[in-house]
Amino acid sequence: MDVATVIGLFLGVLSLIIGFTLEGGTLGALLQVTALLIVLGGTAGAVVVSFPGKTLKKIPFIIKYAFVKPKADPGETIEKLIGLANVSRREGLLALEGRQDEFSEDKFMSTGIQMVVDGVDSDVIDDILNRDIELYEQKILSIGRMFEAAGGFSPTMGIIGTVMGLVHVLGNLSSPSSLGPSIAVAFIATLYGVAGANVIYLPIFNKIKANLQQDVLIRQIKAEGILSVQYGENTMILRQKLFAFLSPEERLKAEERLGVSNDQSGSEFAGGQYQEVGSHE
Incomplete structure (x- = not known):
């Protein structure tokens, strides 16, 4: 679970509530079932109309994707690739087949290694791996855009709810004393719509893009490493x-993980002979 995402959402909602109460408002004034029904129901309906059923079925997946950090670590990935490079240089590319079990849960890595072992041309491997990265990125974004769409529909639904509330208020002007509270209630729908878009939907979509960027980076590292091994x-x-x-911070962590000092990062030669490092077997 990505704690930062949960804390951010909680902080955003809590700040709105505290700010409202400090201005003299009450929590009961924020709880308007009809406004909530109009905004949430209208937004959900618009999203359902906008996306095909096969994409809507992926809502649980994309929510999990937003709230769970990417498992792969760049330093760990580089360490594994360096280990594969050491094996292939000592024992040959065919020896990599014996390392397939290590990547049984990583289809991208397993497929790349298998193509190397099978002697597939490097240009073909490069094309397949990069095409896989592009398609993966498109797939995640196509699902995540449901939150982007919801962020666009939500404020509009809030305005619709407010207009509907004002229509009701203006249709009952016989009681001037209740006019002010009724108008205030009507504007709660706009609050729900704008707050939902800017505190929930759009931030979640941005987190999906951030997690996807990390995933794509890991796959690019794997693709480059697999080709270098070949x-x-x-x-x-x-x-x-x-x-x-x-990034500089990630590089420092990777160097520490691999046991590489700063003076070693540029070159590693001893007596004119290259010393292979980084294999953790």
Whole structure:
């Protein structure tokens, strides 16, 4: 569970409630069932109309995707790729077949290694892996855009709810004393619509995009590493190529994980002979 997402949503909602009460409002004034029904029901209906059924069935998946951190770690991924590179350089590419069990739950990695073992041309492997990354990105975004759409519909539904409330108020002007409270209640629908869009729907969509960006980065590292393993590049070159994908903070963590000091990150030669490092077997 991504605690930051939960804390952010809780903080956003709580801040609105506290701010309202500090202005002299009461919690009961915020609880308007009819306004909630109009905004939530109208938004849900608009989303259902906008997306095909096969996409709507993925709502539980995309909610989990937003609230759970990506499992793969860049440093761990680089460590595994360096281990594969060491094995292939010592024992040959066919030896990688014996490492397939390590990636039984990682279809992307397993497929790439299998193509290398089968002797598939590097251009074909590169095309397949990059196409897989593109399709994966499109798939996640196509599902996540339900929250983006909800963020667009929600404020409009709030305005519709407010207009409906005002129509009711203006139709009953016989009691001027109740006019003010009735108008206030009508505007609660706008509050629900705008708050729902900017505190819930759009932030969740942004978190989906952030998690997807991390997932895509991991897959790009894997694709680059698999091709480098097939080319038989030495470990130093492989590590430097993969480190280029990382931010300075992530690179520092990866270096610590691999036991590489700063003075080693540029070159690792001893007596003119390259010393392979980073294998954790």
